[in-house]
Amino acid sequence: MKRLARVGLVFGVLALGGTVVGCADKENEAAKQHRIKASNHMAKKEYKEAAEAYALSLQADPKQEKVWEKKAFAHIELGEIDKASEAVLKILEFKTTPAEKAEIYRTLASIYMKGGTLDDAEKYFNESLKLEPKDEASLGWIAEIYAQRGGARSMSAPIVKADLEKSLSYYDQVIAINPNSANTYLNKRVVMGRMMEYERQQMEMAKSEAVENAKDPKIVEEANARAAEHLKQMEAYNSQFADMTKKFSDAQKATKAQAANQK
Incomplete structure (x- = not known):
């Protein structure tokens, strides 16, 4: 009985694992379909629709660094600086080295510079300087x-x-x-x-x-x-x-x- 119980437990784990994989496949497929739709909208410069489709793709699979980048770009084109900033901050989660993180902070600062929000731009240039004190670009900006x-x-x-x-x-x-x-x-x-x-x-x-x-x-x-x-x-x-x-x-x-x- 104990041996059967152990086998049953293993089967249960395998079955559960299979269910998770199947769910992941569906999520990946949904992410892909929304991503394709977003790309089509981007090609037509339909940035509002593109941003919405990218959001749905990321809802299905948030671990898409490039999609966060494209979503940020769509928001920039729409003049939605805060939403673009939120997307760029998500990209920061994928970075591991100080140099990579500093580059993301510079990108954020540049977005705010473009939008004319100097206080926020200065804030993120300073974040870059915390990681790279001799960052010539941030000091210059x-x-x-x-x-x-x-x-x-x-x-x-x-x-x-x-x-x-x-x-x-x-x-x-x-x-x-x-x-x-x-x-x-x-x-x-x-x-x-x-x-x-x-x-x-x-x-x-x-x-x-x-x-x-x-x-x-x-x-x-x-x-x-x-x-x-x-x-x-x-x-x-x-x-x-x-x-x-x-x-x-x-x-x-x-x-x-x-x-x-x-x-």
């Missing part, structure tokens, strides 16, 4: 984020000195890693141009204050001192601006020479 916040990309935008200074500090980190990064010198020069404009504005305001309070020697003295300090700072930035121009040119030459040597 964070510098760009602060440049935009500081008004460096629009002559009509208000200048925020603290953000521009932070942008410069990130560009300096990129240069420390890659002294031949020509674009970094170019971008840093743009920020310095806005810093010069900030100092000029502050100088003019101080001069105006001195004129408006001409009868108060103390105010005039303080205002003129501030104006002189802003002029000094403006000249310092102007000197650095010229230096960036030279370094940009040198970096371009170095890059061309390196490319020629590799031929």
